Amino acid sequence: MFYLRYLRNELVRRRTRTIVTVIGLGLGVALVVAIASLSKGLDRAQHKTLDPLSGIGTDLTVTLQPQQQQDQGFGGGFGPGGGGGGNRDLIRANQSVLTDLSKLGKPGAHFVHDFFLPGTQLTFQQSAAGQIASLDGVAKTTTGLTLLAEHQEGIVPKIVATLKTQAKTQTITRNLPRPSAQDFAKMQACLQKLGVTLGRNNNGGNGGFGGGRGAQGTGANRDAFQKCLPASLRRFRTRFTTPSQTLKQVLNPPQTNITTTAYTIGGVDQTSPTMGVVTTAQLTKGTFLSPAGGTEALVATSYAAKHSLKVGSKLDLNGTSFTVVGLVSPPLGGQSADVYLPLKQLQTLASEKNLANVILVHAKSSSDVAKVKQEIQAALPQAQVASSKDVADTISGSLVDASNLSHDLGLALSVVAAVAAFLLAALMAFSSVGKRVRELGTLKALGWTQRMVVRQIAGESLATGILGGIFGIGLGVLVAVAVDAFGPSLTASSTTGSDLANLGVSTVRTATHSVSLTAPVGMTVLAIGFGLALLGGLIAGTAGALRAARLRPADALRQVE
Amino acid sequence: MSLYELSGVARYFQRGPTTVRALDDVSLEIEPGAFVALEGPSGSGKTTLLQILGALDRPSAGTVTFDGSDLVKQPDSALAALRLRSFGFVFQQFNLIPTLTAVENVEAKLAPVGGTRERALELLAEVGLAERADHLPAHLSGGEQQRVAIARALSVEPRVVLADEPTGNLDSATGGEIIDLLANLAAEHGSTVIVATHDASLAARAPRRVTMRDGKITGNVSAVPA
Numbered sequence: 155m156f157y158l159r160y161l162r163n164e165l166v167r168r169r170t171r172t173i174v175t176v177i178g179l180g181l182g183v184a185l186v187v188a189i190a191s192l193s194k195g196l197d198r199a200q201h202k203t204l205d206p207l208s209g210i211g212t213d214l215t216v217t218l219q220p221q222q223q224q225d226q227g228f229g230g231g232f233g234p235g236g237g238g239g240g241n242r243d244l245i246r247a248n249q250s251v252l253t254d255l256s257k258l259g260k261p262g263a264h265f266v267h268d269f270f271l272p273g274t275q276l277t278f279q280q281s282a283a284g285q286i287a288s289l290d291g292v293a294k295t296t297t298g299l300t301l302l303a304e305h306q307e308g309i310v311p312k313i314v315a316t317l318k319t320q321a322k323t324q325t326i327t328r329n330l331p332r333p334s335a336q337d338f339a340k341m342q343a344c345l346q347k348l349g350v351t352l353g354r355n356n357n358g359g360n361g362g363f364g365g366g367r368g369a370q371g372t373g374a375n376r377d378a379f380q381k382c383l384p385a386s387l388r389r390f391r392t393r394f395t396t397p398s399q400t401l402k403q404v405l406n407p408p409q410t411n412i413t414t415t416a417y418t419i420g421g422v423d424q425t426s427p428t429m430g431v432v433t434t435a436q437l438t439k440g441t442f443l444s445p446a447g448g449t450e451a452l453v454a455t456s457y458a459a460k461h462s463l464k465v466g467s468k469l470d471l472n473g474t475s476f477t478v479v480g481l482v483s484p485p486l487g488g489q490s491a492d493v494y495l496p497l498k499q500l501q502t503l504a505s506e507k508n509l510a511n512v513i514l515v516h517a518k519s520s521s522d523v524a525k526v527k528q529e530i531q532a533a534l535p536q537a538q539v540a541s542s543k544d545v546a547d548t549i550s551g552s553l554v555d556a557s558n559l560s561h562d563l564g565l566a567l568s569v570v571a572a573v574a575a576f577l578l579a580a581l582m583a584f585s586s587v588g589k590r591v592r593e594l595g596t597l598k599a600l601g602w603t604q605r606m607v608v609r610q611i612a613g614e615s616l617a618t619g620i621l622g623g624i625f626g627i628g629l630g631v632l633v634a635v636a637v638d639a640f641g642p643s644l645t646a647s648s649t650t651g652s653d654l655a656n657l658g659v660s661t662v663r664t665a666t667h668s669v670s671l672t673a674p675v676g677m678t679v680l681a682i683g684f685g686l687a688l689l690g691g692l693i694a695g696t697a698g699a700l701r702a703a704r705l706r707p708a709d710a711l712r713q714v715e
Numbered sequence: 716m717s718l719y720e721l722s723g724v725a726r727y728f729q730r731g732p733t734t735v736r737a738l739d740d741v742s743l744e745i746e747p748g749a750f751v752a753l754e755g756p757s758g759s760g761k762t763t764l765l766q767i768l769g770a771l772d773r774p775s776a777g778t779v780t781f782d783g784s785d786l787v788k789q790p791d792s793a794l795a796a797l798r799l800r801s802f803g804f805v806f807q808q809f810n811l812i813p814t815l816t817a818v819e820n821v822e823a824k825l826a827p828v829g830g831t832r833e834r835a836l837e838l839l840a841e842v843g844l845a846e847r848a849d850h851l852p853a854h855l856s857g858g859e860q861q862r863v864a865i866a867r868a869l870s871v872e873p874r875v876v877l878a879d880e881p882t883g884n885l886d887s888a889t890g891g892e893i894i895d896l897l898a899n900l901a902a903e904h905g906s907t908v909i910v911a912t913h914d915a916s917l918a919a920r921a922p923r924r925v926t927m928r929d930g931k932i933t934g935n936v937s938a939v940p941a
Contacts, residue, residue: 156826160815167814167851596810599771600824600867601799603792707798708763708772711810 161613165621168586175582176622179691182575183626183683188633189568190682191673195637198674199644212429213523216286216513216530216537218276259310268471269304270419270504277509282534286513289529291522297510298431299421299500300491308412316400323395337384344382350375417457420491421500421510424450429516432484432494440465440480447496451476455483457492469493471503572686575626580694583615587698594702595710607703608696615695616688623687627680634673641671716783718874718907719745719768724777726763726930737763738774739930745907747874750898752921753911760930761911762879768909769802769877770794782874799827803868803906805897807880809860811852817863818848824867838866842896858889865897869904876901878910882917894920 165172259265280297287295333341420431424443427434432452434442443450453463458481463469469476476495484490501507517526523541530539587594594607602610702710726738738760745751745768753761766772767779770786779786782801786794803824804810811820821835839848842862852860861881868876878897882890894910894917901908910921918924926934 156819156822156832159819160812160823163814163819592810593812596806596812597823598795599769599798599804599810601795601797601802601827601871603795606827706772708766711766711771711806 157610157613160610161617164614165617171582171586172618172621175586175618175691176625178578178582179575179619179622179687180625180629182571182578182690183623183687184629184633185571186568186575186683186686187627187630187675187679188637188673189571190679191630191634191675192637192671193568194674194676194679195641195672196644199671212514213517213520213541214515214527214530215540216515216534217511217540218278218536218538261310263310264308265310266305266307266470268503269306270301270500270506271304272299272301272506272511275300275511277506277511280508280510283510283513285533286515286530289526289533291518291526291529292515293518294429294516296423296426296430296514297497298423298512298514299497299504299506299510300431300512301419301421301500301504301506303417303419303493305415305417306412311412319396319399319401321395321398323393325393333384341382341384345378348378348381350378417493418491419500420494421497422452422494424496429514431491431512431514432482436482436484438481438483440478442480443494443496444479447498449474449476449499450479450496452480452482452494453478454490454492455481471495474499474503572682575686576690578690580690580697583618583691583694584698587611587695587702591702591705591710594699595705595707595712598703598707598710604700604703608699611699611702612692612696615691618695619688619691622691623684626683626687630680630683631675634675637671637673641673644671717744718747718749718782719743720778720780721767722778722780724764724767724774724779726760726767726772727775736930738767741777741930741932743925743932743935745909747907748905749907749909749923750901750921751907751909751923751925752918753909753925753927754913754915754918754934755927756913759927761913761927763930764927765877765879765909765911768875769804770797771804799824800871801874803871803873803876805861805864805868805876805878805881807883809852809857809864809884811860811863811867813852816849816851817844817855817859820852820863821867821870824870828871830870835866835870838870839863841869841900842866857885858893861885861889861893862896865893865900869900869906872904873906875907875909878908880912881910882912882914890914890917 277299283295283297286292422430422432422443424447425445427442437452438455440452443452451469453467453469458464458478463478465478465480467478469478476499482494495503497510501509515526515530517523527539527541530537594611597607597610598604721741721743724738724741724743725736728735728737741760741764753764755761763772767774767786768781770781770789773787777787781797786797789797798804811817812823815823818832818835818839821838822830822832825831825835836845836848839845842865844859844862844866847855847859852863855863861884864881865876868878876897881897882893885893897908897910898920900906910917912918923937924934925932926936
């Protein structure tokens with residue numbers, strides 16, 4: 155077929171032009187493919203990591219946050235054990251870390267101990283979950299206990315000196331000021347009112363008043379006297395005894411080699427494997443906690459890697475040995491932890507019987523979430539109710555930056571790249587046609603109709619577009635593969651809790667997830683990139699050809715090559 | 716009946732504020748099978764007249780009757796069809812498609828009428844270029860390129876071959892050969908030939924000479940057949 159040979163010859167024999175056009179188109183298409191794929195990869199990573207609640211089968215989390223102005227006694231035992239301000243609650247809740255180290259053993263003995271602290275997520279009675287479960291629109295609730303663990307290891311220091319003090323009696327005598335006549339008259343009136351009559355001769359004896367008078371009076375009179383004495387005259391003399399005391403004084407600083415490592419530990423209702431602070435969905439190795447709730451543990455993959463833990467490893471916590479049954483990759487968010495135990499086991503370890511610090515709520519339908527959130531807040535004003543989005547908002551890190559960037563810029567960049575590819579294709583096709591006006595005039599002189607000329611040029615443009623598209627897709631896929639292979643690792647961190655300076659420990663808990671950036675290439679992206687290359691080349695080529703072919707052959711022939 | 720009947724044909728070009736009269740009131744008749752030389756200095760309007768005769772351009776005024784029908788009234792598509800089947804062009808610059816081989820250049824004219832590659836090769840053989848059929852124009856000499864152009868022009872057995880300064884880019888010996896080739900082949904194929912040239916010696920070879928100056932016909936001489 156002559157026309158196809160002509161087309162091929164145009165592409166092959168004007169090689170430089172063809173290659174430049176194909177590369178230009180290809181770069182544009184590759185850019186579109188690469189950006190779209192990266193954007194998709196980020197979205198995926200974000201979906202996986204930054205949607206922390208859906209991964210644990212939950213729509214809302216309910217926690218109790220310390221508040222400065224505290225309303226007491228709200229329903230169902232949801233609230234910290236006692237009254238007082240928020241900081242006091244926090245200190246009380248976390249005071250186990252202040253435990254006297256001397257209780258861990260004799261000075262000089264080696265000790266290993268894990269302190270479990272609720273941090274800023276105060277604990278409350280598990281029964282509060284029932285109150286939420288009864289709300290409209292709530293499908294299911296479960297409780298969890300997420301604690302900050304301080305793992306301390308070292309030698310028990312000699313930190314306390316014991317001092318015994320003796321009892322001491324001290325006497326204080328004071329000279330009293332003389333009462334004024336007015337005071338005296340007042341006292342007299344007071345005494346008369348109480349039925350005590352004083353002799354007239356007595357009213358002048360100021361100096362000897364006081365104790366002598368009281369000592370002589372009857373019991374009733376003495377009481378009356380006590381009441382009527384001016385304040386300034388009461389207790390002119392006192393005697394007190396300080397009791398014998400044993401004082402323990404902390405030696406400052408204690409000589410020791412204690413090392414502290416912090417990690418997070420979560421209590422899971424092992425009977426609810428699809429909804430909880432960790433679920434079977436996050437299991438990457440091994441099995442989930444057995445429903446019986448024995449001494450089993452799940453360990454986060456990152457924590458396991460750091461501490462060389464495997465399925466089957468033993469984890470010793472304050473004398474109880476837990477068997478690691480599975481590794482999990484928990485989603486980020488307030489409720490993720492490094493180690494998970496059955497809830498009851500953790501409650502026992504942490505002396506938090508029947509206490510939890512998070513209620514996970516699953517709404518009947520996703521459209522109910524906002525309503526349920528309001529209901530919970532109304533029912534439990536002290537509760538902090540967080541939706542997936544709220545939790546996601548607290549997550550930070552390069553992944554968040556990148557995905558924000560991809561959301562803000564990715565689309566714009568894609569559009570720019572696409573437009574650039576399109577314009578480039580158009581420009582190349584247009585200029586190449588512009589240089590061939592005389593050739594096209596010759597074709598018309600030979601008797602080619604306008605349609606035939608346009609068809610020929612459009613065919614060339616289409617072929618160039620196909621080549622550019624293929625090249626671009628190849629290049630784009632290559633970039634995507636390269637990103638998959640050598641892609642940077644993006645991190646996402648979630649920080650909960652706050653520094654409590656007065657506790658001497660930080661209850662800040664930071665969970666970090668590292669996600670390797672991937673760039674999955676979708677068929678849609680490829681099709682769009684390919685289509686753009688075709689369309690750009692075709693439209694521009696056809697437009698150029700139309701312009702040239704519309705010329706009268708005589709005018710076209712007159713064009714200087 | 717005449718092949719061409721031109722009456723009062725004018726062609727104006729607007730060059731900025733001035734109007735250039737490339738053709739001014741040209742009337743002419745051409746018989747079928749004639750070999751006509753359009754003679755005149757450059758700028759005399761030869762090329763413009765040739766383009767109007769070949770349906771490459773339309774006159775600004777006047778009528779151009781070809782084979783009984785007025786070209787001025789024909790739509791573009793009809794003119795394209797005429798150019799395809801009835802006219803063959805030979806240009807001073809050869810106007811071969813640079814990316815096509817000699818034989819492919821001939822095919823460019825044949826393909827729209829369903830002509831084959833074999834036919835194209837036959838024509839190249841007629842102009843003595845059978846062995847250079849697969850050469851690109853860039854690898855052919857000027858004379859060879861013009862032969863390809865002649866083969867291309869004659870490939871569809873056109874009624875008229877229109878040649879615009881066909882020897883303008885060739886040395887005089889080659890030019891002579893080309894004119895002879897054109898005259899002989901046109902006679903064989905039964906085509907009318909109209910050649911525009913400023914070379915009086917070439918024009919002298921033609922049985923009929925139409926002389927032009929400033930867009931007007933100044934001489935119209937038919938040699939008396941010997």
